[in-house]
Amino acid sequence: MHSPVVPAASPQPPPTTRNRMKGDQRRQHFIDAALHLFSTRGFRGTTTKAIAEAAGVSEALLFRYFPTKADLYGAILEQKARRAGFEARLETFRREAKRPDDWALVHQVLRAIFDSYERDPDFERLMLYAALEGHELATASRQLFGRPAFALLRDYVEQRQRSGVFREGDPSLLVFGLVALPAYFSMTHRLLGFAGSTSSDRAAADLFTQLVLDGLRVHADDLLDRSLKNRPGKAARG
Amino acid sequence: MHSPVVPAASPQPPPTTRNRMKGDQRRQHFIDAALHLFSTRGFRGTTTKAIAEAAGVSEALLFRYFPTKADLYGAILEQKARRAGFEARLETFRREAKRPDDWALVHQVLRAIFDSYERDPDFERLMLYAALEGHELATASRQLFGRPAFALLRDYVEQRQRSGVFREGDPSLLVFGLVALPAYFSMTHRLLGFAGSTSSDRAAADLFTQLVLDGLRVHADDLLDRSLKNRPGKAARG
DNA sequence: ATGATGGCTGAGTACTCACTCACTTTTCGC
């Protein structure tokens, strides 16, 4: 069973042998193993037995580290929300929003959403599952990043509306105009496996940036059109 | 128990008494009861016991009509895909696409997406759940409506690109620019309970129509900008 | 009225679930 030579000679035991971990390491190991399962099968669809098997240890050990399945799930959400560079990304937005360079700000937001789905699709899938299944921790996590980001973008939109650059209308709705396209595209593309386009992510990001930007802005031809026809905003159009 | 008068006089027996149904009616009753449960808790999260309770009958009866839980689930998806006026809606799009009235077409698509989420949120929630859980029937159902609709819109976009009205770029990506905003907004708003805006649906639909349309179109100021700077498409911008 | 038909049910079955416990094996400060 155990090797006949000196036990202290090799610092790490070869990976073929059973590897015993320290508490923190094993805990993280469980989190990593469970994330993928939870993200692909949901909370209810993932069994503790499957998690233990994926981690390569007994089910009993799992419950030594996490008293309940929900605790493990909560630990994942909490850790993912805390990391993932949310604070750093918010800071980037904040800096970008200072100097009103619309193209740069929109592009930054687009790339951030694209990158998140590309780098960590498991996390995004987990969040969507959590939102559907109605876990409180997921909504709490969304408020940690989603809410301040939303507020930040709304402030920016309002500012640009006052400058006469962005169109009139509920600023909250315009923020949706800013995030919906990359978010929906990434979701159908990476999470739901929809393969409707062969374009690269870079090409999509650049096209979407211009598309969103032209949607948000007031245009010269629109102003001309409006002044000519003096229409009440929405009724007519040909 | 039964009323003393003529048995054919009252078409429906009073709801207080135990109501015995004919086969077809009971079958539909199960489908209706199960739709809401599946849509709120998912396939795995919904128990046959809960469905039977919601229908007000025994669990055994459920299995007389649907040999397995998956069969019931499949029956729901199939029926929902068949109905829901998919064919009629496609025909509307097709008619709208004939005469190139961009505003009308975009508005029509927007309203269709909004309406679907407003009229039948359970169905949309079910489809999202099914897509996440990876049920084959869901993807098949999406192809029944989603694919032809997508192809139709892409053809329209290509036609308008040739006319020089819509911007250049992968037509498939532009179709996303058309549907992403209403779909993502409805999803977060109706399915995930996000309450970021107080605007009415009408106001949102009108604003979004203009936003999407201005995103897709080529604008006079953009043409001017391009001819002045002769930029290669995407590199520069301030 | 009556017997056949079909809607309907109570009481199961075999199995899986999250979670527990008594116990062994490894590590490590001294």
Added chain:
DNA sequence: GCGAAAAGTGAGTGAGTACTCAGCCATCAT
């Protein structure tokens, strides 16, 4: 070395789970 603490496990437990079965009972053509 040694003893205590930590890492790890096999074999469970009760509570669900989807699904079954033998048979009751309302309805209705005859």
